[in-house]
Amino acid sequence: MYGKRFHMRRAFQLTIENGGRVVLGDDVFFNDFCALHARKSITIGDGTIFGENVRIYDHNHRFADPTTPIKDQGYSEAAVSIGKHCWIGSSVTILKGVTIGDNVVVGAGCVVVKDIPDNVIVRQNTELVIEEIRR
Template sequence: MIIYKIFNHLKISIVLLFYKILFRNKLKLGKNISFRKNFNIIIENSGDLKIGDNCFFNNNCSISCLGEINIGSNTIFGENVKMYDHNHKYKNPEQVIMNQGFQIGKIKIGNNCWIGSNVIILNNVEIGNNVVIGANSLIYKSIPDNSLVKSRGQISIEKLYNRE
C-alpha cells in the first residue's frame, strides 16, 4: 500500500508539472492537490483557472475553461464532475451551431465544499463556502454559503447548518 501511495503521489506531481508547463500563467495551483484517474483540464483562449489548497478530484473529473474558474481551498469532487465556464451560442439558425462561438462566463466555487458525483456546473455560477451538492445535480444558478443542494427532478436548496 505504501508503494502505491508513493507511486500515486509521484504520478500526480508529474501530471501537475505537465499542466503548469502547458498552461503557464493561465493555471494557478495551490498546495496538496490530488486527483484520481482521467482528471482532465482544458484551458483555451484567455482562460484563467485557479485551484486552491487541499483540493481533491475523484475519477473522471474535467474542467473546461475559456473564461475564468476559481476553486477554493479544501474542496472535494466526486466522480464524473464536469465544469464548463462557457456555452455554445445558437442564436442564428442560418449558421451551424459549432461555428457561432461561445458565450464565455465564470465559475466560482468557495472553500470547504463537497461536489457529489455526476454533477455538472455551468457558466456564470457562484457556489458559496461550505456547500454540499448532491449527486446528479445540474448547477445552473448560484448557491449561497452553507447550503445543501439536492436534486430529485428539481433543484432544492436548504441551509446546511441550522444556526440560531
C-alpha cells in the first residue's frame, strides 16, 4: 500500500512473503537500487526519502543450531517503522524490530539495529567487531 506521489528510481526491489505488509506514506522517494524485504511489516511515513542502495529487512535468518543448516532454521521477524520526513542516506541497512522517529537523518553506510528517537542525526563510527556466535 502506498500513498500519493510515491516515487522510485531504477532497480527498486520489493519482496513481500508470508503475509507481510508494506505501508508507504505520501511523498516517499527511493533512489536507485533500494530494496524492502517484508515477512512481517515495514511502515514508512510521509515525506521520507532514501539514498541509493538502502536495504530494509523485517526478518533475519535463525542460526543458533549448529547441527542444522542456516537455510533450514527459519526466520525471526519483527516490524520496522520509519517516521515522517526522514532522510535515510546511501547504503544504509535497517534491520528487524527497529523504530526510527520523525525528522531523522541517518548517515550513509549506517547499519541500524536499535530504535532512533525523533529529531536526531545518526552516524556510524567505523569499527570492526568480531565475536563468537551465541548459542
